[in-house]
Amino acid sequence: MAVTAALVKELRDKTGAGMMDCKKALSETDGNLEAAVDWLRTKGLAAAAKKSGRVAAEGLVGVAVDGTKGAVVEVNSETDFVARNEGFQSFVETVTSLALANGTDVEALKGIAYPGTGRSVGEELTNNIATIGENMSIRRAASVAVSDGVIVPYVHNAVKPGLGKIGVLVALESTGDKAKLADLGKQIAMHIAAAAPQSLSTDDLDPTAVERERAVLVEQARASGKPDNIIDKMIEGRIRKFYQEVVLLEQTFVIDGETQIRKVVEAAAKDAGAPVALTGFVRMQLGEGIEKEQSDFAAEVAALAG
Structure with missing residues (x-):
């Protein structure tokens, strides 16, 4: 699949990664946007996948x-x-x-x-x-x-x-x-x-989202060169942290910054x-998952990408 300027821009919006890193990620994953997000994350170039993308509607x-x-x-x-x-x-x-x-x-x-x-x-x-x-x-x-x-x-x-x-x-x-x-x-x-x-709870969380997160964490942990038994413990700890970020009952209450919602x-x-x-x-x-075309930025990316 061709790596277009618009696709580079969309990946950049989703991850906050640099333009050339986004272009490389898309090249490595044959233009698959979600796979490119995960590729960037395994390289430590994107903090997290933004499931809904930039709000524009x-x-x-x-x-x-x-x-x-x-x-x-x-x-x-x-x-x-x-x-x-x-x-x-x-x-x-x-x-x-x-x-x-x-x-x-x-x-x-x-x-x-x-x-x-x-x-x-x-x-x-x-x-x-x-x-x-x-x-x-x-x-x-x-x-x-x-x-x-x-x-x-x-x-x-x-x-x-x-x-x-x-x-x-x-x-x-x-x-x-x-x-x-x-x-x-x-x-x-x-x-x-x-x-x-x-x-609401860990039981309600989309299993696909959990497995996707786990796959990214495994690749990150393996890159550290640590033995498998240590990697397993690292993954479980990071999955718990993932739950604390995305599951309501596990999140820290923003009102006081310290108490778990449950x-x-x-x-x-x-x-x-x-x-x-x-x-x-x-x-x-409003507009979760809907993107508006930004032709001026896409043209800029196309020019820079040659």
């Missing part, structure tokens, strides 16, 4: 809660100008409320009646595209619920209540004091917005007056 994330259930929806637009439009904001709010009431399957959601229009959600989306003159899409939706406890919403840098660029929901199961639970949930939600965990939740039982369990969360950041 515009639009809004909507968050809504009703009692013990909450929903988050991402609606994309081409420009931030449209995202600031009151009509677009109203559309995102309405779609989020409909997802909360009817479920988060996007295709099914498009078939639901859009209030006051005689159109479905999908038809209203098409109407907005025609009216505003810019492409839009309902990209994804997710929800969490508890049987007894609280669902706590948080929107980072909200443009208005329930709308912003990062939306978080935290599910706390407990019969305890709901106000105390809400306070705890707000702090954990802020932590999630900042720390971007990949899963310990924070355990300690909350005393204030709440009953055991507390963190049973789920959703973190949705």
Whole structure:
């Protein structure tokens, strides 16, 4: 596969590695982007793989809660100008409320009646595209619920209540004091917005992500020249550190910088007056995994690469 300037740029955005290192990594891996990320990491040239890449899409994330259930929806637009439009904001709010009431399957959601229009959600989306003159899409939706406890919403840098660029929901199961639970949930939600965990627990973490991390660590450890029994211990220690970086319950609470999240939740039982369990969360950041073409930079890379 040809190593294009655009591919070099994408790898550079993902890893922060130098341009020539990125070009070499892609050459070594026949243009396979994910393999090139791992190649850079084994050489110590990239700190970590960024699964979602550089955030570039515009639009809004909507968050809504009703009692013990909450929903988050991402609606994309081409420009931030449209995202600031009151009509677009109203559309995102309405779609989020409909997802909360009817479920988060996007295709099914498009078939639901859009209030006051005689159109479905999908038809209203098409109407907005025609009216505003810019492409839009309902990209994804997710929800969490508890049987007894609280669902706590948080929107980072909200443009208005329930709308912003990062939306978080935290599910706390407990019969305890709901106000105390809400306070705890707000702090954990802020932590999630900042720390971007990949899963709630180690059991929930994608096995593919773990094996990929392990493979990179094995190559790094072997390069040290140490014997296999020492390498095995090194790998296990580094996998534990990996869990502490990406698993919510294993992460260090950003609020105090020292307590593990699972310990924070355990300690909350005393204030709440009953055991507390963190049973789920959703973190949705606008444009995760969507890249916008940067032709000027690609041209610069092409010129430098000859």
